[in-house]
Amino acid sequence: MSVSEAATLADVLRLQGQIRGDATALVFEGHSTSFRTLDRHSNAVANGLMALGVQRHERVAYLGKNSDIFIELLFGAIKAGVVMAPVNWRLAGPEIAFIVEDCKAAILFVGPEFVEQVRDLQSQLPGVRFFMTTEGGASEWQDFRSWRDAQNDRDPDTPLGKNEVAIQLYTSGTTGKPKGAMLSHDNFLSLLRIAEQDTPDWNKWTEDDVSLVAMPIFHIGGVGWAVYGLYHGAKSVIAREFDPTKVLDFFERFGISKLFLVPAAMQFIVRQPRARQVGFSRLRYILYGASPVPAGLVEGSIPVFRCGLLEMERQDEA
Structure with a gap:
């Protein structure tokens, strides 16, 4: 199968992991990740999400700036049949809380710049079952890399359809509350x-x-x-x-x-x-x-x- 024949984004990464292998997929602040490693890391994320009890079609949210970790999380969620909902980090606290609760996020992954803000918001996020830091900074929450590296990195091979939701992005809310746009x-x-x-x-x-x-x-x-x-x-x-x-x-x-x-x-x-x-x-x-x-x-x-x-x-x- 060629990449142009892929039915889902999970298939795209699987195929590029085989085709491009050790070629560099991502470069972020001095760290390079190959296509094969990205594929394997996303498998570990998928298995870790399922081990935490996150169910198919549930949402997980990401509050952080751009990073290679977000790409791992996105494709890991996809491979588990889970939907990633990235949050606009420029929003005020109440707006962030609204989006996280609106999408019913089971897990909130928090970038280093927003640890203190999320600590202050925790009481407004009763639906979040787990908080995890992407780059440390909160001893009371699990660190992403140590969690990921403890997971099985075999492909979970979760059945996915082309019309299933791959990501949920939120509109700016210029005419009211932000709305979740579900992209397949x-x-x-x-x-x-x-x-x-x-x-x-x-x-x-x-x-x-x-x-x-x-x-x-x-x-x-x-x-x-x-x-x-x-x-x-x-x-x-x-x-x-x-x-x-x-x-x-x-x-x-x-x-x-x-x-x-x-x-x-x-x-x-x-x-x-x-x-x-x-x-x-x-x-x-x-x-x-x-x-x-x-x-x-x-x-x-x-x-x-x-x-x-x-x-x-x-x-x-x-």
Whole structure:
């Protein structure tokens, strides 16, 4: 079976674990993870979730910035038939509590920046059965890596259908409370396959491509782009959060060839004086979207990046 024939996102990672094997899948703050290791780690996460009694179709939530651990958690949840619900870490405490309780999260995985905030919110989260830190910082809660490494890393081989929910993303709640948008495996894979039709130049990927995941993973522009890179077997460099200076560092260090940005992020980079000194020789395309494009931004970006620019509309709901 080829990746283009995969029925679920779990199949995508399994296949890339075999096809790409020891090739680098993720790079995060000096740590590299191969496709094979990512596949194995996600198996351990899946088995660990089931050992904790998390049932099929239950939700687990993630409150943290971008990291390689989130990708392990996402695919581990998928392989267990469990649904990941990443939470917008920019929200105020009551809004975070609302989302975690609304999705009925059995487990809340907490990034290091938010341990104290979640401690303060615990009384407002009666439905959460387990709290776990992704990078330590709370002795009363289990640490993710020690928990993961104690699990069996054999594939649980949980039966999954293409129409089952793969992830639950929350809208911004501009007209009321945030609403959970449930995206199926087919939502992701159909979009990827449509993009492959006639293989437009912007969607030609090679084993040498390096993708930058710089947008937040609680939004489709972040998590969707991360899945996009894994689907194509590319190396994905993960930025903990968007910082224009660090983005330029990533270009110099890793030779980024593709990335997705919102227009405001593009503008921040273009306005950096150093952007005219950084080599973008490997950059082939920037995909951008998710908000209106300011007048002149595209024209101003072309002489800086000297690459193809493609507007792409993405919605958490679709």
